[in-house]
Amino acid sequence: MAKARIPAGEGDQAVAAAVAGDADRPVTATAVRYLLQLLADRYPGGAVEVRVPPFGAVQCIEGLDHRRGTPPNVVEMTAPVWLHLATGQRGWSEALESGAVQASGSRADLTGRLPVWRESVQR
Numbered sequence: 001m002a003k004a005r006i007p008a009g010e011g012d013q014a015v016a017a018a019v020a021g022d023a024d025r026p027v028t029a030t031a032v033r034y035l036l037q038l039l040a041d042r043y044p045g046g047a048v049e050v051r052v053p054p055f056g057a058v059q060c061i062e063g064l065d066h067r068r069g070t071p072p073n074v075v076e077m078t079a080p081v082w083l084h085l086a087t088g089q090r091g092w093s094e095a096l097e098s099g100a101v102q103a104s105g106s107r108a109d110l111t112g113r114l115p116v117w118r119e120s121v122q123r
Contacts, residue, residue: 006034035086038116051076073105088115
């Protein structure tokens with residue numbers, strides 16, 4: 001069964017609320033999942049798995065698709081870190097170097113792929 005897509009209007013509202021600090025857990029979950037959805041839409045594929053526990057994960061970026069077990073290229077972070085990266089409030093290199101992002105595998109690099117959402121464009 002396919003996951004339900006988050007409509008743009010609902011996703012944009014959730015992201016705006018989460019970025020402003022006005023989001024409860026369900027709204028934060030929607031924002032995280034919507035931003036993951038945008039990443040997978042913009043960079044389709046299955047070479048890298050981006051995880052934001054407990055809210056969601058997507059496979060993205062062209063390359064060898066992964067089907068079973070732990071993927072060879074994994075990026076994992078908390079929801080606040082993902083919200084900041086995906087909206088351009090934090091840079092990939094800084095987040096990686098500070099340990100806020102765990103990335104393993106030769107393709108687990110989101111440089112040039114973030115941000116996927118910009119508030120000024122969404123309004």
